[in-house]
Amino acid sequence: MIVPKDDQYVLNQCTRYLARDAIERRHDFGQYDPGDPRAAICEAWRYPVIDSYFDGSSVDSSYGFNAVTFVYDGRSTPASEVAVVGSFAELYAPIQLRQVVFLGQPCGIWAITVRVPKGQVHYYRFLVDGAWGLDPVNPQTVVLDNGRQWSRFFTEACQVPLTFDRRQRELLSRLVSHLLPFRLPENSRFIRGEYEQLDRRSREDRFPLAYRLDEEVGVVNYIDKVLARAERHNADDYGTCLRIIDGVLRARFPGRDPVTLPPEAFAELYEQMATGPDGAVPGWDSGRYGRPKFFLLMLRRHAMTGAFVHPRHGGNSGTAGWVYLESRFRDSQNRTLFDWRAAIEAPLGLNTDYRG
Amino acid sequence: MGWQEMSEEHVEVVVVGSGAGAAPLSGTLVRAGHQVLMLEKGPLLRTQRQSPDGLSDFKRDELFATGAEKRLTVPGMVNVGESFYSSHVEPDLNDEPHVYRELDGTDRATIEGYTAQVVGGGTQLYGGVSLRFTPDDLRLASFNADRVDLVADPGGEVRREARDWPISYDELEPFYSEAERIVGISGTRAGQEKPASADHYQPPLEPNPISRFVAVGMDALGLVRYRTPLAVITRDHAPSGRVVPADHESIKTAFVNRYGDPLGLKSNVWVSVLAPIVDRPNFELRANCVVTHLEVDGARVSRVHYRDPAGNRRTVTAGTVVVACSAIESVRLLQLSGRLDPAFESRINDSGLLGRYFLTHCFGGASAVLPERADKSKSLDSDWATDHCARPDWIRENRLWAGGAIYNNTSDAALPISLARTWQAQDMDNIWKGYLSEAGIIGGGFEDYLDGNFGRRVSVSFMANQVPQRDNRIELHPTARDKWGRPVAYIIKDWHPHDQELMRILAEQCGQILRNAGDGVEFSGQGGVGGQVSRIANHVLGGARFGNVRTDSVLDRDCRAWQFDNLYVTDGAFMPTSGGANPTLTIQANSLRVGEILLARL
Numbered sequence: 027m028i029v030p031k032d033d034q035y036v037l038n039q040c041t042r043y044l045a046r047d048a049i050e051r052r053h054d055f056g057q058y059d060p061g062d063p064r065a066a067i068c069e070a071w072r073y074p075v076i077d078s079y080f081d082g083s084s085v086d087s088s089y090g091f092n093a094v095t096f097v098y099d100g101r102s103t104p105a106s107e108v109a110v111v112g113s114f115a116e117l118y119a120p121i122q123l124r125q126v127v128f129l130g131q132p133c134g135i136w137a138i139t140v141r142v143p144k145g146q147v148h149y150y151r152f153l154v155d156g157a158w159g160l161d162p163v164n165p166q167t168v169v170l171d172n173g174r175q176w177s178r179f180f181t182e183a184c185q186v187p188l189t190f191d192r193r194q195r196e197l198l199s200r201l202v203s204h205l206l207p208f209r210l211p212e213n214s215r216f217i218r219g220e221y222e223q224l225d226r227r228s229r230e231d232r233f234p235l236a237y238r239l240d241e242e243v244g245v246v247n248y249i250d251k252v253l254a255r256a257e258r259h260n261a262d263d264y265g266t267c268l269r270i271i272d273g274v275l276r277a278r279f280p281g282r283d284p285v286t287l288p289p290e291a292f293a294e295l296y297e298q299m300a301t302g303p304d305g306a307v308p309g310w311d312s313g314r315y316g317r318p319k320f321f322l323l324m325l326r327r328h329a330m331t332g333a334f335v336h337p338r339h340g341g342n343s344g345t346a347g348w349v350y351l352e353s354r355f356r357d358s359q360n361r362t363l364f365d366w367r368a369a370i371e372a373p374l375g376l377n378t379d380y381r382g
Numbered sequence: 383m384g385w386q387e388m389s390e391e392h393v394e395v396v397v398v399g400s401g402a403g404a405a406p407l408s409g410t411l412v413r414a415g416h417q418v419l420m421l422e423k424g425p426l427l428r429t430q431r432q433s434p435d436g437l438s439d440f441k442r443d444e445l446f447a448t449g450a451e452k453r454l455t456v457p458g459m460v461n462v463g464e465s466f467y468s469s470h471v472e473p474d475l476n477d478e479p480h481v482y483r484e485l486d487g488t489d490r491a492t493i494e495g496y497t498a499q500v501v502g503g504g505t506q507l508y509g510g511v512s513l514r515f516t517p518d519d520l521r522l523a524s525f526n527a528d529r530v531d532l533v534a535d536p537g538g539e540v541r542r543e544a545r546d547w548p549i550s551y552d553e554l555e556p557f558y559s560e561a562e563r564i565v566g567i568s569g570t571r572a573g574q575e576k577p578a579s580a581d582h583y584q585p586p587l588e589p590n591p592i593s594r595f596v597a598v599g600m601d602a603l604g605l606v607r608y609r610t611p612l613a614v615i616t617r618d619h620a621p622s623g624r625v626v627p628a629d630h631e632s633i634k635t636a637f638v639n640r641y642g643d644p645l646g647l648k649s650n651v652w653v654s655v656l657a658p659i660v661d662r663p664n665f666e667l668r669a670n671c672v673v674t675h676l677e678v679d680g681a682r683v684s685r686v687h688y689r690d691p692a693g694n695r696r697t698v699t700a701g702t703v704v705v706a707c708s709a710i711e712s713v714r715l716l717q718l719s720g721r722l723d724p725a726f727e728s729r730i731n732d733s734g735l736l737g738r739y740f741l742t743h744c745f746g747g748a749s750a751v752l753p754e755r756a757d758k759s760k761s762l763d764s765d766w767a768t769d770h771c772a773r774p775d776w777i778r779e780n781r782l783w784a785g786g787a788i789y790n791n792t793s794d795a796a797l798p799i800s801l802a803r804t805w806q807a808q809d810m811d812n813i814w815k816g817y818l819s820e821a822g823i824i825g826g827g828f829e830d831y832l833d834g835n836f837g838r839r840v841s842v843s844f845m846a847n848q849v850p851q852r853d854n855r856i857e858l859h860p861t862a863r864d865k866w867g868r869p870v871a872y873i874i875k876d877w878h879p880h881d882q883e884l885m886r887i888l889a890e891q892c893g894q895i896l897r898n899a900g901d902g903v904e905f906s907g908q909g910g911v912g913g914q915v916s917r918i919a920n921h922v923l924g925g926a927r928f929g930n931v932r933t934d935s936v937l938d939r940d941c942r943a944w945q946f947d948n949l950y951v952t953d954g955a956f957m958p959t960s961g962g963a964n965p966t967l968t969i970q971a972n973s974l975r976v977g978e979i980l981l982a983r984l
Contacts, residue, residue, distance in 0.1 A: 046693065048865045296821075
């Protein structure tokens with residue numbers, strides 16, 4: 027389904043990131059292969075642009091969707107026809123991009139906006155004057171079963187694992203749940219109780235795509251998504267450090283699976299990572315990763331963000347982080363001292379003036 | 383037919399920038415029927431009501447204020463490899479760095495001092511504090527002429543470098559009133575040390591409960607307080623056609639400072655001044671267009687060179703050119719133009735002062751943890767202000783050359799992620815760093831941290847004049863280039879010993895407010911920004927100061943470049959002293975003043 031967007035909207039999403047003379051690799055923080063031209067583009071991960079969707083009448087009927095804007099930058103190699111083909115459209119039907127106009131003239135940028143449900147992962151390719159190609163800007167790609175490479179995007183509140191495998195997710199879950207307050211027994215009971223209490227409608231509103239609520243309140247999923255897109259350059263650090271941590275814990279507790287170890291085992295590792303000089307974690311292979319403290323800092327930033335971020339980013343599952351604060355902090359009349367629902371858009375929050 | 387083959391475009395007035403200095407005069411000219419083309423580097427982000435699809439380009443989402451981690455890669459900078467986090471409308475530091483020379487001589491790229499690149503400029507992201515300057519702020523040379531008592535001024539520089547503005551408060555006053563009317567400001571007037579001919583304030587909303595402690599502290603010290611004027615409408619606003627939600631209190635969301643407002647209730651100059659004229663046939667706003675340089679023909683700027691949204695080179699000729707793209711970038715644009723053409727350079731910089739006397743504010747304050755928690759998520763940026771330290775008697779008693787405003791901050795650290803990322807961070811360059819250095823904020827320690835801080839922190843700030851110094855300056859950096867290959871701005875500045883003393887005294891005043899704020903208030907600390915050169919509260923001022931003496935200024939009293947017939951600079955660059963308050967309202971008022979002057983000339 028095509029969503030009408032004006033050229034101003036598209037240019038607002040393009041100039042800052044794409045327009046430039048420079049070809050220096052100033053936007054390569056380690057995520058690109060040598061020679062990848064994306065290294066000169068600012069925040070190439072923003073494409074396609076994932077934005078809120080509103081059907082013009084009802085927030086309830088709109089909230090389950092995103093408006094996804096595909097942008098094809100044809101400034102250097104002019105095209106006469108550009109289409110996008112992808113798994114989001116029925117039968118992979120090609121959807122024509124339109125030329126974006128500035129001062130009455132096409133400016134070389136092509137775009138189209140389509141409605142896509144939240145929580146999904148899709149694959150697409152551009153068809154430029156009959157020739158198939160990947161999105162030259164979006165760094166997300168995937169090789170499908172048939173061996174062909176496609177560009178990829180995912181919509182908001184996506185719960186599909188994209189960065190970590192099951193084993194990594196389990197270990198990461200243990201690591202971040204130790205960082206956050208939610209594993210404390212009383213909070214853990216509260217979080218579970220909160221979920222159980224909800225009627226089905228409320229559950230669907232607040233947990234549209236989350237199937238479970240656990241001690242890390244969606245933080246692992248948030249990290250999975252931020253590494254798949256905006257902080258792709260940190261993905262290798264996670265992969266390497268999770269392997270090292272797995273090895274360190276296995277060496278310390280022979281015969282035990284690290285994900286089953288008691289919290290104290292993680293607390294000790296933590297303490298060493300946090301306070302010791304770099305390389306002071308016994309058993310840490312600093313040849314593979316020299317700065318365990320740096321990794322811990324990143325993990326803590328991601329954990330804090332993932333716990334309390336707007337759920338569109340894949341964390342704060344079912345707004346559990348916000349509900350925790352809402353419930354914990356109350357005045358003498360038992361009124362909450364974190365009334366997040368007043369500002370946040372319905373149906374997630376209660377604000378009907380702001381649509382999100 | 384391609385653009386290059388078309389005849390060159392000509393307009394009556396080109397305005398570079400769309401913020402506090404650019405928009406008000408444009409409104410004046412457009413309503414009088416003049417043709418104005420506005421070129422803005424950033425995007426045109428619309429409110430929910432303005433947007434064709436009913437959705438705002440701004441969101442109540444903490445990641446809009448401070449986004450994903452990026453790493454600095456600009457060659458030659460001492461902070462290469464460090465993480466930085468910018469909002470979606472701040473420039474990317476790797477594409478367009480501002481470089482500060484540190485006291486040890488190293489160069490550091492910083493996000494401090496960048497106003498938002500978006501239609502509306504810095505007024506889209508600011509907290510909205512809309513104070514006037516005092517009459518004495520505009521005549522600090524006269525005020526200090528006979529003084530021999532100033533502290534920390536052994537060489538007499540303060541008195542020597544103080545300047546009167548070429549206009550008086552009385553001349554500016556009608557434009558202050560008009561700015562307050564058209565922008566849309568809520569607050570209270572009684573108790574201010576700033577005379578006003580009219581009161582256009584809308585009523586303020588109920589203060590956040592946390593501000594009660596600040597009121598107690600101010601009262602205990604006998605400081606006359608008033609509700610901080612904020613550029614946030616609380617009632618329907620006829621001049622801009624904006625309407626407020628039925629529940630006025632819902633306007634307080636804490637998504638204020640560093641957030642654009644999806645409902646357009648924060649009175650940025652896009653919603654208040656430009657949107658009402660944007661459909662007029664004699665006005666055109668081109669967003670995503672960066673002006674690269676100006677071309678001179680004799681005493682006139684003849685041509686404006688810019689890049690369109692796709693990066694193509696374009697030009698437009700203009701009868702009059704107004705540059706107002708924030709002080710650092712305006713000065714840089716003039717310097718870049720001079721670099722390309724010695725004739726431009728000799729005209730714009732014949733006094734040798736272009737880029738000199740760059741100013742910011744002496745600022746700082748005090749903070750405390752309160753015994754009671756409040757819901758800070760329902761707040762605007764500030765509730766209470768006092769001009770106690772802007773009074774001439776107080777200034778003289780303290781042997782200072784100038785005073786400043788004091789007000790409390792309500793929306794800082796109000797939301798959970800902002801509490802974490804600004805933990806012990808003194809500015810935007812060290813976002814996340816303070817929190818990350820404290821290892822104990824995990825698990826149970828995390829709960830203690832929330833219990834101790836969430837909804838319980840309050841701060842009181844001061845904003846005061848900085849001593850003008852010739853060597854505080856904006857230059858073009860010798861090696862660092864932006865994404866268009868142009869030299870970036872190089873900021874070289876230091877504090878005067880009198881600034882340090884002034885900050886110490888005002889920080890102590892803020893500290894006293896919190897120490898007297900009642901039982902159970904746990905004082906955290908106080909201080910100013912004197913230890914760092916790059917901390918400037920995003921108040922970038924001076925560098926092209928106006929004056930009555932051609933050899934002592936870059937602009938004349940009309941903000942016209944002395945040796946040009948048709949070039950004006952109307953952002954904060956014009957200020958010869960930085961005033962004892964946040965500068966935006968004064969920039970807006972002066973822009974209206976220059977608009978009136980242009981009306982008589984066009």
